Amino acid sequence: MLDTMTVGAQGQPLRSVAARDQLEELAVDLASIFSEATPRRGKFFIPQRLRALGRYMQAARRHFEGAIETKTVVPQAAEWLLDNYYVIEQALRQIEENLPAQYYQRLPKTDGQARIWALALTLVRYSGNRLEASQLASFIQAHQKNCPLTTGELWAFPVMLRLASLELIADGLELIIPLKRDFQPAFCDLPEGNAQAFGLARSALALPAEESFVAAGILSLRLLATQNWKTFFDTTSPVEKILRQDPAQAYEGMDSVTRSSYHSAIEELAQNCPFSEIQIAHTLIELARETDRGKTNHVGYFLIDEGRQQLEARLSFRAPLALRVRRWLYRHAEPVYLGSIAALTLLLISIAFAYASIAGASTGAILIATVLSALPVSSLAVGLVNWLIVRILPPRVLPKLDFKAGVPAEYRTMIVIPALLRNESEVTALLGQLELHYLGNEDSNFGFALLTDFADASQKTLPEDERLVEAALAGINRLNARYGQKMRRPFYLFHRERKWNPRENCWMGWERKRGKLTEFNALLRDEKAGFVVQEGDLDFLRGARFV
Structure with missing residues (x-):
């Protein structure tokens, strides 16, 4: 299936001739082996592995620096390592920060090893001299033809690729310097269940020369x-394609x-129901199509809004204890919040009361101490309860x-400043504020308007x-x-006259x-409005949806 290896004098492969289509064939073969992988707890090897790799890289760096100081001839790999050591440090830090233990435990595994780690190691080891951007997506897409990956696996893939690239660098260093590792090479550390796939790849596909391992690994890290x-x-x-x-x-x-x-919500559902993420996504689309147009026609209504209960019922979802507790807290937010503050305040006041009593204070002194402690103690209780709530109940976004590329015409928006015209200096200030809003939002589907009244007066006109x-x-x-164009005049003025208000006993703008x-x-809906002055491109208003 794959090209044969080119081997050097010491029995080490010199150069890979793997092509993209060959890697895709390998990805398909791996899919048949890893299709039964399921989320399960396994040994979280990442922290220990990172420490071992970090120690080995530092030792190699010191070795090369010492050799240069003594003017010993060093291989070209030394220059790669020393010049790009910051890239290695950055990769070690990113792996540690982006793959916590809880996240790793949710990844599908086979024989104790995460499936996505095996795929990343395969791609790095057998992709030729270094990773290429085009290989990353094509390899994963080929694998998913027969074995779809979870959302968590796809987000973990960059982390695993960085780790595999570090392993490749370590393999190369061990071949060219007299420093032995205190840990097994990653290839040898694979579980037996994966040996068939990796044995096929290793025997059929060439690897780069030992010195090229270091350069290939560093170039891969820089690409990633x-x-x-x-x-x-x-x-x-x-899942993204379905949504x-x-x-x-x-x-x-x-x-x-x-x-x-939305993806996180689907992950949470998949972990606690008998359906996969892809099946859940299809169910979402079916539910949205069954409803009338409006917000219930959107998948988010069933994922994070009022339709969530309907979705959970269809999926036979069993909420974990932590989620049930959070939901109970949300349903009883006010009594829980106020009750917690009251209970904590009473507890702290009781402590102050008990301390004064034990100290032998008189009854009057105890009462004074209790009363004086109430205010600072209540402030402390509010702070503690707020601190706990932030950690127990994460904010809901x-x-x-996404309007980074501009606001579409169907979301045309009017940015308005309701104000009073009291004097000419205030008019100048309002115009300046409107201009600043425009300069910060120069989108063709934004309009900028002053909505004005006169100040209250004892007569209709002044x-x-x-x-x-x-x-x-x-x-x-x-x-x-100054800012308009032939087909666009972005600024508007809408002004109302005073009306008599018997309750306020004056002439004023209705409801201010x-x-x-x-x-x-009402004007945007083509209904009657009380603006006696309407200046601007009124045709633009017909398509406005938001204010």
Whole structure:
């Protein structure tokens, strides 16, 4: 299936001639072996392995530095290691930070080893002289034709590739310097159940020369540091492909944090029900298609909103204890919060009371101590309860749409400033504020408007009213002349006249700020509104959806 190896004088392979299609064939073969992998607890070898690799890399570095100081001839691998040692340190740190024990235990395993670790090791060892960006996605996609990976595995893949690249560097160093490792090479450390796959690959595919191991590993680490892993995930995740069929057509336009929260919710469901992540994703699409248009037509409604209970019932989901406790706390938030503060305050006051009594204080002194301790003790109780809540109940992030590339026409938005026109200096300040909003959001689907009233008065009109409106109009026209284009005038003025308010016993804008916003929304819906001055491109308003 794969090309034969080219072997050097010492029996070590010199050069790999593996092609991309050959690696994809190997990935398909591995899928048949790893298809039965399931999430189970296994030995978390990462911390111990990182410490061993770190010690060995430091020893190799000191060896080469000593050789250079004594003017001993060193191999080219020494230059690679010394010049790029920061890359190795960075990789060690990233692996430690990005793969905690709890996360590793959720990964599917076979014979005690994580499946994704075996795949990463295969790709690094048998991909030729170094990893290539095109290999990463094609290898994983080929494997998933017969053996889909979980969301957790795909996110762990970059970490495992870094670790496998470090292993490759260590293998090369051991072949060229007289420093023996105190740990087995990663290839030998694979479980017996995987030997068939790796034996096939090892016997059929060439490896780089020993000195090239170091360069290949470092080049791979540098490649991994520059990859856009979000794009990789979107390309390779089968769950992502299914969710993009969202009937509401909203999922694909959401930001990466929101989409990641949806994937996390699916992971949580898969861990506690008899269905896989892919089956859950298909169920989500079916539920969304069964409902009417609106928010219930969106997959997120069933994942993180009111439809979650309906989804869980269909999946026979059994909520773990921690989730049941969190939900109970959310349902009883107010009594739990206030009750916890009260109970903790009473406990701390009781401690102060008991201390004063034990110290032999008089009854009056005990009462004074108890009363004086109430305020600081209650503040301490509030702080402790807030600290506990933040750690027990993580914040829930609201779903967001991704508008980095601009706001689509269907989400056209008006940015408005409700205000009073009191004097000309205030008009100038309002126009300046509106201009700053525009400069921070120069999107073609944003409009910027002043919603204004006159200040309260004892009569309907005042002598200066007309002058203030003219100043505001002139300012809006200047801004449109400065920033507008032939088909776009982004600035607006909507002004109302005073109305008699018998309750306030004065002439004023109806309902002030709330009234301006209410009437502006009525205007957007083509309903009657009380704006006597409407300056700007009113055709733009017809497509506005948000204020």
